[in-house]
Amino acid sequence: MEALDLARLQFAVTTVYHFFFVPLTLGLGIMVAVMQTRWVRTGDETYKHMTKFWGKLFLINFAMGVVTGIVQEFQFGMNWSEYSRFVGDIFGAPLAVEALMAFFLESTFLGVWIFGWDKLPKRIHLASIWLAAVAANISAFWILAANSFMQNPVGYELVNGRAQMVDFGALVTNPNVWLQFPHVVFGGFTTAAFFVLGISAFHILRKSENVAMFQKSARMALVWGLVSVVLTMGFGHAQGQRMADTQPMKLAAAEGLWESEDPAGLSLFQIGDENNRQEIINIRFPSLLSFLTYNTPDGLVQGINPLNALYLKQYEDRYNEAYALQYGLDEISYVPPAIWLNYWSFRAMVGAGVLMFALSLVGLWYTRTKALEKRRWFLWVLILAIGLPYLANTTGWILAEVGRQPWIVNGLMRVEEAVSPNVSVASLWISLIGFTLIYGVLMIADIYLLQKFARQGTPDVLPNPKPSDVIGTPATEGAY
Numbered sequence: 001m002e003a004l005d006l007a008r009l010q011f012a013v014t015t016v017y018h019f020f021f022v023p024l025t026l027g028l029g030i031m032v033a034v035m036q037t038r039w040v041r042t043g044d045e046t047y048k049h050m051t052k053f054w055g056k057l058f059l060i061n062f063a064m065g066v067v068t069g070i071v072q073e074f075q076f077g078m079n080w081s082e083y084s085r086f087v088g089d090i091f092g093a094p095l096a097v098e099a100l101m102a103f104f105l106e107s108t109f110l111g112v113w114i115f116g117w118d119k120l121p122k123r124i125h126l127a128s129i130w131l132a133a134v135a136a137n138i139s140a141f142w143i144l145a146a147n148s149f150m151q152n153p154v155g156y157e158l159v160n161g162r163a164q165m166v167d168f169g170a171l172v173t174n175p176n177v178w179l180q181f182p183h184v185v186f187g188g189f190t191t192a193a194f195f196v197l198g199i200s201a202f203h204i205l206r207k208s209e210n211v212a213m214f215q216k217s218a219r220m221a222l223v224w225g226l227v228s229v230v231l232t233m234g235f236g237h238a239q240g241q242r243m244a245d246t247q248p249m250k251l252a253a254a255e256g257l258w259e260s261e262d263p264a265g266l267s268l269f270q271i272g273d274e275n276n277r278q279e280i281i282n283i284r285f286p287s288l289l290s291f292l293t294y295n296t297p298d299g300l301v302q303g304i305n306p307l308n309a310l311y312l313k314q315y316e317d318r319y320n321e322a323y324a325l326q327y328g329l330d331e332i333s334y335v336p337p338a339i340w341l342n343y344w345s346f347r348a349m350v351g352a353g354v355l356m357f358a359l360s361l362v363g364l365w366y367t368r369t370k371a372l373e374k375r376r377w378f379l380w381v382l383i384l385a386i387g388l389p390y391l392a393n394t395t396g397w398i399l400a401e402v403g404r405q406p407w408i409v410n411g412l413m414r415v416e417e418a419v420s421p422n423v424s425v426a427s428l429w430i431s432l433i434g435f436t437l438i439y440g441v442l443m444i445a446d447i448y449l450l451q452k453f454a455r456q457g458t459p460d461v462l463p464n465p466k467p468s469d470v471i472g473t474p475a476t477e478g479a480y
Helices: 003-019 022-042 045-078 081-115 122-151 168-172 177-205 211-246 248-255 288-294 304-314 321-326 339-368 376-384 387-402 425-456
Strands: 156-159 162-165 266-273 278-285 407-409
Touching: 003 022, 003 045, 003 387, 003 425, 022 045, 022 122, 022 177, 022 211, 022 387, 045 081, 045 177, 045 211, 045 425, 081 122, 081 162, 081 168, 081 407, 122 168, 122 177, 122 407, 177 211, 177 339, 177 376, 177 387, 177 425, 211 248, 211 288, 211 339, 248 304, 248 339, 266 288, 266 339, 278 288, 339 376, 339 387
Parallel strands: none
Antiparallel strands: 156 162, 266 278
């Protein structure tokens, strides 16, 4: 493998690992804040137990997310120095705001919340978890503002071969981020809902000591999950419609659509020939892709092959045979790598979303008829369904980033231009293996800690359990 391939693989590995933790942080923080709000307003001790139990799991996940996220920013300078040189004046601004404003706000008030139990007035303590949870989502906004520039560059000008910011407001109001941000945030809310729902189902199944608390958690999670998954799908649909205008190649790759069609059918199952860029078997719903894209059964959806031909002509002055020779390319192409990966990632994301929607509806019906506790098979399904939002989140990001290729900044910079020229294959192999092993250990530790404390439940004892009843580490002793 060449340096470019290894650099891409390394960033992909660290991103997938990091994003394993992020959505749960975004959603569970808000859920815990809502639970504590109910306790403060009603005085119901059940909500206090819920706040402490789910808050404990939130803290474990948050700590792991911080550890895995730090490494990514170093990779911009180490493996992608040409990218940093080209776009650093723009890309660095939202990341700096995220660190200086959102992350510091989040971490500060999370500390206040951890150590403020029984030391602060109830409402001030409540405000601390709300500030921490909201700041986590603000942090996501600034990171997505940076990513949205890569998907849809705005507010810049090219000066001496570098992109320089001329309009910060354009960066913040980028139409892409105002669809991407709510899609990611509500995806995080969905993740939290099914996390809470699955663990609650486990305790309902084994009739834990404090089963009433988990029944209440399950009802809350079902409502939360249904609303969140509907909003996630709604903003995802809006993103798809915008994609047809700004990134039509990504849309074509997600559908495995090799040739333009009017009207275009939505592919249900396809076996394709990527070498010859054609389909072999394709089962489709007639006109449905045109309807989803343009809200009408008629509408031209551009295919991979004609789009590639269009871009070859559009960018022939910059990317030609001399460029291919310089970067060791067999040919200039604008077709994303691994069309099959884009195609099946899209279907895994949508399929997981539909399943979560169906499970939420069925679960709410069982709750309404007071039959949830009697449907043991359904409770087992809910436990397994904890993995569905993680599948949707991961495959969604794979589509977003792989489908953008070969661009690292859409229309401005190709991926092979962005890699550091002096990073050796050996150093990339060493760091890739090292990161993969370390992150693997961290993920195992996270899953172990989450399942350990999730299985323990929360005993129906004193309102303020002893430090020995919770996580007995210096960072958390006294928090509960």
